[in-house]
Amino acid sequence: xxxxGERMMEAMQIRGxxxxxxxxxxxxxxxxxxxxxxxxxxxxxESAILLCKELDISLDWFLNGTGEINAHRSRVExxxxxxxxxxxxxxxxxxxxxxxxxxxxxxxxxxxxxxx
Numbered sequence: 001x002x003x004x005g006e007r008m009m010e011a012m013q014i015r016g017x018x019x020x021x022x023x024x025x026x027x028x029x030x031x032x033x034x035x036x037x038x039x040x041x042x043x044x045x046e047s048a049i050l051l052c053k054e055l056d057i058s059l060d061w062f063l064n065g066t067g068e069i070n071a072h073r074s075r076v077e078x079x080x081x082x083x084x085x086x087x088x089x090x091x092x093x094x095x096x097x098x099x100x101x102x103x104x105x106x107x108x109x110x111x112x113x114x115x116x
Contacts, residue, residue, distance in 0.1 A: 001065050002065060004040050004043070004062065004063065005037060005038040005040045007057075007061065007062055007065060007069075008037055008038065008055075008062065009038060010069075011055040011057045011062070011069065015055050015056065020034040020035065020038070023054065023055075026054050027047075027050055027051060027054055033047075037051070048062060048063060052072070056070075057069050057070070058070065058071040058072040059072065060072075
């Protein structure tokens, strides 16, 4: 398992940050702070959160080495549903539904749509 400092360096590389002074500037810390973090020096929770936001990485991955580097991102962000694809899904679902199920689904959709 990698160290916290190694994970920070990996994230910097993945995100294209080649100079630690650039990261220090973005975070509003001294470059020596970044150097300390690289060798697994103490990091406050607040600093870890700022670092993870700046590098767009999972806090759990950074602090504990568990999960994936991008685990913080919603899986929904990675799904692009076009209008045509959505219509196709509804057509496939409709073909499998009973009339009663269709009525329930329509009632649910009506209940969540804003009134005009």
